[in-house]
Amino acid sequence: MSQLHKFLFEGMPVRGMLVQLTDVWQEVLKRRAANLETGAYPEPVRHLLGEMTAAAVLMQSNIKFNGSLVMQIFGDGPVKLTVVEVQPDLSLRATAKVVGDVSDVASLSEMVNVKNEGRCAITLDPLNKLPGQQPYQGVVPLFDDERQKLENFSEVLQHYMLQSEQLDTTLVLAADDKTAAGLLIQRLPVMGEGNLSAKSTAADEDEIGRNEDYNRISILAASLRRDELLTLDAETILRRLFWEEKLVRFEPLTPKFACSCSRERVSNMIRSLGVEEVESILKERGDVEVGCDFCGKQYRYDPVDAAQVFVAETANQTPGPSAIQ
Ligand SMILES: [Zn+2]
Secondary structure, three states, X not given: OOEEEEEEEOOOOEEEEEEEEOHHHHHHHHHHHOOOOOOOOOHXXXXXXXXXHHHHHHHXXXXXXXXXXXXXXXXXXXXXEEEEEEOOOOEEEEEEEEOOOOOOOOOXXXXXXXXXXXXXXXXXXXXXXXXXXXXXXXXXXXXXXXXXXXXXXXXXXXXXXXXXXXXOEEEEXXXXXXXXXXXXXXXXXXXXXXXXXXXXXXXHHHHHHHHHHHHHHHHHHXXXXXXXXXXXXXXXXXXHHHOOOOEEEOOOEOOEEOOOOOHHHHHHHHHHHOHHXXXXXXXXXXXXXXXXXXXXXXXXXXXXXXXXXXXXXHXXXXXXXXXXX
């Protein structure tokens, strides 16, 4: 079963999360494998998308935000796009667009950052948007401060966290064809009056001590091997890593697979193609068929259905914000 475990280190401003996606991740892979057009993900893509999926669940649980978290890589290599979307209830979906041969790919950069132009974007899209409110998006490159290509996706995200939230974060990620998993350790911002200048000396001393706690725990976390993260159960992992620390544990949460595609959204997409384009597809094939990239569901429109899509358009021509797909 897929589970997310949250925990705190007692008396220290450090928190952690461990996620292991099994059935949920296998569902993502199974649906892709069943797609006759694309076939199953090649191994390197599976590896990257699995790490992203685990990381996106960790990040969604790490923020207090009522909306979807969308993590994307816009690649400049044989993998053009990877997308993971996680809702506040930890339901998720994921997909990747592979446009070239990845059989010889041995690293992250060969897959998505060949020309050092690959980007990772994280979008927070609120569920109840105010009129005119835009989703928040943060973008980071796939290279370090010296423009050296990063080869671990966890480094890309650690960079992102430091940049966007100014929080020290340690991430260990791993994925194979059964499990996608991740461990996140984060130093919490020091809250309250301790931050104010009147007590600056005491607060500074505290801060050093807190950094030492974080550094020690971070080193322990980073010693976790990929195969341990994938195969050991959560209890064993936490006991082995942090047996000398006092953990406060919370009730585990259960991520699940869910796709938010709908006939209505597909109709909007078809409408955006325009009457002419749709008529030419109908002429050529007899119907319009659209498959969902995330879950594989097929939506079919015969000429009557297609005509209705455009009739509905004329009936619904009320001004308003356009729907996000
Ligand atoms: Zn779908």
